[in-house]
Amino acid sequence: MSAWYGLYSLLVLPSWVPSTAAGVASLHLVQKLLFPYFWADLRYLLKVLIYGLRVETYRLQGRIVTVLDKFVRLSEKQPHKPFLIYEGKVHTYRDVDRRSNRIAQVFLQHSSLKKGDTVALLMGNEPDFIHVWFGLAKLGCVVAFLNFNVRSRSLLHCVNSCEPKILVVGADLLGTLEEILPDLQKDVSVWIMTKDSTLPSVHTLLDKIEAASEDPVPTSQRSANNLKSSVLYIFTSGTTGLPKAAIISHMQVLKGAAGLWAFGATAEDIIYITLPLYHSAASLLGIGGCIELGATCVLKKKFSASQFWSDCKKYNVTVIQYIGELCRYLCSQPVKEGENDHKVRLAVGNGVRNDVWREFLDRFGAIKICEFYGATEGNICFMNHTGKIGSVGRTNFFYKLFFPFDLIKYDFQKDEPIRNKHGWCEKVEKGEAGLLISKVNAKNPFFGYAGNKRHTEKKLLCDVFKKGDIYFNTGDLMVQDHENFLYFWDRIGDTFRWKGENVATTEVSDVIVMLDFIQEANVYGVSVPGSPLKCQHNSIFKILISLPFPQIMKEKQFFFKQMYKHVVTYLPSYACPLFLRVQNKMEMTGTFKQQKFQLVEEGFNPSTITDPLYFLDNSKKAYVLLTKEVHEMILYGKLKL
Secondary structure (H helix, E strand, C coil): HHHHHHHHHHHCCCCCCHHHHHHHHHHHHHHHCCCCCCCHHHHHHHHHHHHHHHHHHHHHHCCCCHHHHHHHHHHHHHCEEEEEECEEEEEEEHHHHHHHHHHHHHHHHHHCCCCCCEEEEEEECCHHHHHHHHHHHHHHCEEEEEECCCCCHHHHHHHHHHHCEEEEEEHHHHHHHHHHHHHHCCCEEEEEECCCCCCCEECCCCCHHHHHHCCCCCCCCCCHHHHHCCEEEEEECCCCCCCEEEEEEEHHHHHHCCHHHHCCCCCCCCCECCCCCCCCCHHHHHHHHHHHHHHHECCCCCCCCHHHHHHHHHCCCCCCEEEEEHHHHHHHCCCCCCCCCCCCEEEEEEEECCHHHHHHHHHHHEEEEEEEEECCCCCEEECCCCCCCCCCCCCCHHHHHHEEEEEEEEEEECECCCCCCCECCCCCCCCEEEEEEEECCCCCCCCCCCCCCHHHHHHHEEEECCCCCEEEEEEEEEEECCCCCCEEEEEECCEECEEEEEHHHHHHHHHHCCCCCCCCCCEECCCCCCCCCCCCCCCCCCCCEEEECCCHHCCHHHHHHHHHHHHHCCCCCHHHHCCEEEECCCEEEHHHHEEHHHHHCCCCCCCCCCCCEEEECCCCCCCEECCHHHHHHHHHHCCCC
């Protein structure tokens, strides 16, 4: 009986236990209802803090640990683990380390390069891009990544703006090199990735690499005194002019490299990189991210929608990188049997539209879309760690404490922030689109652009909310909803985005007016409503050009063939004008600026616009008349532009 009573007493809980359990359940319910993202936010915030504390601990210990330092350590710790897989060939951590040592030895012995010098790199996606990058970094050089799509005058501008001592060019880009070689500054030494050359005063690199030693150069060559010192130049198109060389510090490389880890990738993951390495997404987030994890990456020469999933299956890919256009191209492919038979679990990138996001998940399986926001040169980043469709990230009180930012009112017609009668900017309400600005301080600096103080100063807003404060102007309009999710809305200024690239309208117009029969060019972006070609948030940026010369109507065939030949020669494919609007008179604003706002609103509908309209037809290698029938085909996605 006593035994039974003892058991009974164990089963009967004290009176306070049920009430406590009810309280806990109530708190859980309240948390779910009022703070549904509390735990996800807390986990993400802890990750940010842990990474920051790790870097700070190194600093307090008097150690500066860069991404390159981490790679060298991994080459010793896991020498036989695959680091790069390219066209079926495996390059281990040791392989990449040793070949980059060879390249460092070549430049140490055959050039006058010294620590801190700049070297420009014009190469496509291939292992030697990374070997040259790492080899030069081991010498303490600043490496400038050149966009291989940029041609002629624009490319020459990019090279000159970063003032390199050496230009390294890939074997498949010698034709591009020949276009600028006669005008290249004489103090720039040119090296090409071949064994021999017929070009005058050009050095060959491949033959010297094969003869070079694999011994590492002294660590002192690459050692950084400060994480804020420059290590890369990555070119970006802003709101005006030609591409600008954004200064990238060791700290920015570390932050970029932490992205995959923050989204939950691990050392066991295999990352598929099809984006161009000259962009920060592929180089910092992709290659840098692999190093941060100690993982493996599969590098593709060029994105191929038809081979994408078969590559993922072949190489057991678990993480992919994307831009919005890439996801759209994949969804546009014909449905194939077994296309969702893969191991991909994470997709990290930005710019995917809501409808494409949903279609991508429905069609290709349970992949977590990890959308993020961050400008190459910017000092602010958002990450959508919850997977909320359409959002680029979340914010909260604690996040703003570490990364202060605001959304302010913007005047679209004047193309400037709105200031009140006291001269201060005003914040927008939740749900309202506003210009994203990020506070510049010691923890979140803005490093600006190489060789152009004026462009650096133009990206800063001063005396925003009080005297003396400084904010980085992202040039992006964002919306914050009542749950603190952030959504990209639009770009401000004279830019458009096409095929994942930002293009300044002034850069395009400068090329157009090189033609002797063009008096003036007005370049702006127009939307294509209701079309699968539209980009994120209901607008795709095309170019519409006003050409005020009546004689064009007399010799249309000649002019439009010449125009086509000119733009495809001197502009990257993503910057070529897709539409032309011919006008006898250039429309101006009251302040004598080119009228764009009204023209953007009018779009490119031949039914409502009396001016002649033309579109770029690659099959005919000319601009051809935009008829009502062709306009409808574009709207419904039946005509590929």
